[in-house]
Amino acid sequence: MTQDSKDEKKVVRGLEDVVAAETSVSYVDGVHGRLYYQGYDIHDIAEEMTFSEVVLLLWNGGLPTRAERDRFSSEIVADMRLPSQVVDMLKLTPPTSHPMAVLRTAVGMLAHFDPDVEDISPEANRRKARRLLAQIPTIIADLHRIRYGLPLLSPDPNYGVSSNFLYMLRGTPPTELERKAMRLLMVLLSDHGLNASTFTARVIASTLSDMHSALAGAIGSLKGPLHGGANERVMEMILNISDVDMVKEYIEGMLENRQRIMGFGHRVYRTEDPRATHLRRYSEMLCEANGQRSLYEISRRIEQTVMEAKGIYPNVDFYSATVQHAIGIPPEYYTAIFAASRAAGWIAHIMEQYANNRLMRPTSKYTGEIGLPFVPIDQR
Ligand SMILES: CC(C)(COP(=O)(O)OP(=O)(O)OC[C@H]1O[C@@H](n2cnc3c(N)ncnc32)[C@H](O)[C@@H]1OP(=O)(O)O)[C@@H](O)C(=O)NCCC(=O)NCCS
Secondary structure: OOHHHHHHOOOOHHHOOOOOOOOOOEEEEOOOOEEEEOOEEHHHHOOOOOHHHHHHHHHHOOOOOHHHHHHHHHHHHHOOOOOHHHHHHHHHOOOOOOHHHHHHHHHHHHHHHOOOOOOOOHHHHHHHHHHHHHHHHHHHHHHHHHHOOOOOOOOOOOOOHHHHHHHHHHOOOOOHHHHHHHHHHHHHOOOOOOOHHHHHHHHHHHOOOOHHHHHHHHHHHHOOOOOOOHHHHHHHHHHHHOOHHHHHHHHHHHHHOOOOOOOEOOOOOOOOOHHHHHHHHHHHHHHHHOOOHHHHHHHHHHHHHHHHHHOOOEOHHHHHHHHHHHOOOOHHHHHHHHHHHHHHHHHHHHHHHHHOOOOOOOOOOOOOOOOOOOOOHHHO
């Protein structure tokens, strides 16, 4: 390659607006603030469909019947147990390890106990997909209970996937409102176009590596504060503020120091994130129900202050923080809950990638020197 052709390459920083894959799994319309799962508007399905129903929609591309959904939900619940070696590993991790770091290791470890791990045929992938979707919530619930010295719980066959997740984590039967909130959260977080972690999963699948590797990579990508890690920092900020009258000064201080307000802004949405609309409603209902309305009031005031100062809208992470706080999930698990939901979308994308694969291998613009004279080590 000549020096000239090397320099002509145009770098698209952050790959913004680069079209890297074709998908029918979900569509994010950033201009109008709309999100579609396999063609269905999130506003129509968010509060109507169960998580298992949405998983079938994402994986198969059509609305399942009640019988299909109920059978699938029972199959997942039946698959929620972990190999004992994985539970032992959870017990060995230091309490200072972030749950997302433990989840990444645990998903990698599950691969060693999955009889289909190296088989990437569609049939084997379906079996692995169902097991992974079932086992990820159990890893998170068990880790939490191990760290708090609580007994581990088995799934309750009377509950679906999202209610079981909440039940196994907290150990108390969720109320009707809490069940709906957990279901909504998992439905809303289950897919979102070609975001960073989904892209990571697709890149790994494009090498024809296995599903466990693709999910472990996606978990690592979601962990970052510019992606899934923002929700934990949102709750930290809200709890730090503690009084609605402190909001303006606190937020303006952050902006003066050029700090990012977590839970605001989005690469694609130019208007309100449609997921925030539903979560705001639930945040209010839940905070009201458990006597913590002030947390909702603080959130609303933050939203107003950021809008006035920067014209930036809240994203999915902002109200998901108070929703999770209100249903008793400790903040350090928020991103892991996100991962358990997003696993549905990652798997749909991985299967789509395998079905129509081309190795993902972009290029880079070389900015270093070329042709430097080599000096042997004893002459340097
Ligand atoms: C999500 C995010 C990374 C998208 O960023 P992006 O598309 O790369 O947008 P940019 O970083 O180019 O930001 C554009 C402008 O908005 C500002 N901005 C964007 N998000 C902001 C935020 N959360 N707080 C304060 N300012 C923000 C930037 O400072 C920049 O302003 P400037 O042009 O005056 O410097 C960004 O909005 C962010 O860091 N948000 C906080 C983290 C978060 O909530 N992540 C979860 C995403 S779902």
